[in-house]
Amino acid sequence: MAGKYPRYVSERKGGLFYQRDYPISMHVYKKQYSRTLKLKTNNYTDSELQQAITTATQAYELSLKMMQNSSLENYTEAELEKAAAEYIRKLGYKAGELADDESGLDDQLIEVDDIIDAGRTRQLTVEEEVAVRAYRAISQAEAKKSMMLSQVWPEYVAKKRLDLTTREGINKQRKWDRIFACIGEQKLTSPRTLDAIHVGIDKYWTERREAGVKVQTVRRSYAEVVAALNYANTRHRLNWVIKPDSEGGETDEETQKAVLDMNEQIALAKHCLADRDTPAVSACIIFMMQSGAMVSEITRLNIDEVLAELDAGIPQISIGKDNKTRVKTKERRRVAPIVLGVDYLRQHIGEAIELCNELDQSSVSRQISKKIRQVTGNNAYTAHCLRHTLMALSDIADANYKHMAAIGGWKGGKEVISPMMLQYGADGLSTAEGFIAVTNTSRKVLAKLLEAVEVDRGNVVSITANS
Numbered sequence: 001m002a003g004k005y006p007r008y009v010s011e012r013k014g015g016l017f018y019q020r021d022y023p024i025s026m027h028v029y030k031k032q033y034s035r036t037l038k039l040k041t042n043n044y045t046d047s048e049l050q051q052a053i054t055t056a057t058q059a060y061e062l063s064l065k066m067m068q069n070s071s072l073e074n075y076t077e078a079e080l081e082k083a084a085a086e087y088i089r090k091l092g093y094k095a096g097e098l099a100d101d102e103s104g105l106d107d108q109l110i111e112v113d114d115i116i117d118a119g120r121t122r123q124l125t126v127e128e129e130v131a132v133r134a135y136r137a138i139s140q141a142e143a144k145k146s147m148m149l150s151q152v153w154p155e156y157v158a159k160k161r162l163d164l165t166t167r168e169g170i171n172k173q174r175k176w177d178r179i180f181a182c183i184g185e186q187k188l189t190s191p192r193t194l195d196a197i198h199v200g201i202d203k204y205w206t207e208r209r210e211a212g213v214k215v216q217t218v219r220r221s222y223a224e225v226v227a228a229l230n231y232a233n234t235r236h237r238l239n240w241v242i243k244p245d246s247e248g249g250e251t252d253e254e255t256q257k258a259v260l261d262m263n264e265q266i267a268l269a270k271h272c273l274a275d276r277d278t279p280a281v282s283a284c285i286i287f288m289m290q291s292g293a294m295v296s297e298i299t300r301l302n303i304d305e306v307l308a309e310l311d312a313g314i315p316q317i318s319i320g321k322d323n324k325t326r327v328k329t330k331e332r333r334r335v336a337p338i339v340l341g342v343d344y345l346r347q348h349i350g351e352a353i354e355l356c357n358e359l360d361q362s363s364v365s366r367q368i369s370k371k372i373r374q375v376t377g378n379n380a381y382t383a384h385c386l387r388h389t390l391m392a393l394s395d396i397a398d399a400n401y402k403h404m405a406a407i408g409g410w411k412g413g414k415e416v417i418s419p420m421m422l423q424y425g426a427d428g429l430s431t432a433e434g435f436i437a438v439t440n441t442s443r444k445v446l447a448k449l450l451e452a453v454e455v456d457r458g459n460v461v462s463i464t465a466n467s
Contacts, residue, residue: 008053008056009037009049014040014041015037015038015039015040016036016041016044016052017034017035017036018033018034018035018036018037018052018053018057018060019032020033020060021033022064022067023064026064026067026068033059033063035056035059035089037049037053037056038052039052058082059086062079062082062083062086063083063086066083066126066127069126070125070126070127071126072124072125072126072129074126075126076184076185077184077185077190077193078148078185078187080126080133081133081185081187083126083130083133084133084134084137087130087131087133087134088134088137088138147189147236148185149180149185149186149187149188149197150180150185151188152188152229152231152232153173153180155232156227156228156231159231167299167361171360172224175221175225176225178204179201179204180200182200182203182204182207183196183197183199183200183201184196184200188236188238194238194240194242197240197242198242198243198244201222201226201244202244226244229242230242258380258381258385259385259392260376260378260381260385262448262449264375265289266448266449266452266453268285268289268372268375269286269341269449269452269453270452271371271375272285272341272371273344278371279344279347279351279352280351280352280354280355281352281355281364281371282344283344283345283349283351283352284298284352284356284364284368285368285372285386286341286344286345287317287349288368288383288386288387289390289446290336290337290338290339290340290390290442290446291319291336291390291407292336292387292391292407292408293319293387294383294384294387295356295364295365295368295383297332298352299357300320301317301319301349301353303349303350303354305318305321306349306350307346307349308426310338310345310349311426312426312429312430313426313427313430313431314337314426314429314430314435314436314439315337315338315342316336316338316430316435317335317336317338318426319334319336319409320332320333320334321333321335331409331410332409333419334407334409335406335429335435336407337438337439339439339442339443339450340446340449340453341453365382365383365384369382369383372385372386390407390408391410393445394445397444397445397447399441399444400437400441402416403416403437403438404441404445406438407438416434416438417429417438421435
């Protein structure tokens with residue numbers, strides 16, 4: 001049988017056990033650590049065995065630490081809870097088991113009353129603290145409902161019905177994992193937990209800022225984690241007041257938003273409309289230049305719906321038309337008239353949508369930024385600059401702000417294209433006076449760009465609205 005099981009694992013009476021010697025220096029206290037892995041021989045998966053070994057190894061290491069260091073200050077809340085659980089396991093009890101009948105408590109636990117009394121005049125040793133926690137866990141009914149901080153996020157995910165299999169859900173999970181790692185495991189009802197949360201968020205803030213992440217980006221990254229903590233606070237009546245103060249009023253230095261000049265815009269549009277090597281990226285850019293769309297918004301487009309909209313009397317693309325589609329703000333639900341590169345988008349917008357769904361948003365944004373920089377020669381430009389550029393063009397053209405707000409999803413656009421109008425459908429909007437006016441404004445704003453590209457139409461596809 002030797003070598004059949006991983007190190008420290010052996011078979012005993014039809015089950016698997018974890019058995020490991022303590023260092024020789026500890027043999028004066030105890031020679032060996034042993035516990036069942038709660039797995040039957042030949043009735044387990046590799047992952048179950050590895051998880052059981054990991055749990056046993058952590059318990060062994062904590063046991064060894066307790067032999068070497070009895071100062072309570074050197075233990076985290078999570079370690080104390082694990083030690084108490086191990087203590088209960090060795091005694092053969094379960095948490096809350098004797099909540100209704102304390103007469104079954106062994107003599108080993110009855111002496112805890114003396115320890116509790118001693119704790120009023122001195123700090124308990126770690127062994128005493130563990131014994132007290134074990135006693136309370138066995139004898140108090142509320143121990144059955146004891147929660148740890150790690151359980152907060154699954155509760156929040158269930159409440160908000162977050163899909164952690166999507167790219168967005170995966171990103172949310174990563175943010176929780178990263179901030180939770182800074183906080184550390186805590187017992188939810190411990191008086192030390194709130195301080196640990198604030199210290200952990202401070203640590204996360206410092207790490208991200210030192211990595212060069214902008215203030216607003218860091219704030220956004222922990223906003224949902226704080227929301228999850230506040231949900232737990234309300235649900236479990238914890239009386240927390242979570243106010244991350246690590247920011248200290250810190251703000252990013254005010255920077256002028258970069259916009260492409262007209263020559264750069266013309267060069268970029270001509271390049272993209274002639275692009276046959278990376279049409280998915282170029283289609284993203286052509287669409288973004290006239291709609292102010294973001295990569296995240298392209299990701300949520302439906303290919304069949306978009307192709308049908310591009311064949312309407314006025315070619316258009318709706319963003320967030322379905323109320324089930326998530327948008328950054330309610331203003332971002334909009335329909336953008338397509339006046340530039342209609343034929344090119346008909347051919348390649350499907351590839352653009354597929355690219356945005358195959359890769360994460362950051363990767364697509366980097367590809368777009370790379371192309372903009374290659375064409376313009378300006379390494380300061382990013383994908384987001386296209387949205388700023390559209391707004392700048394509207395200012396230069398003294399365009400109707402409400403019309404441009406309807407196109408770009410800024411505040412005020414709903415006064416022109418109402419949520420009711422968004423439901424008209426592509427054919428309905430094509431004959432609606434409001435949308436016709438918005439389309440004309442789009443042509444006015446992009447007039448120089450359209451004229452320049454039209455001159456070059458011998459080398460690129462038509463950019464007219466009804467091409």
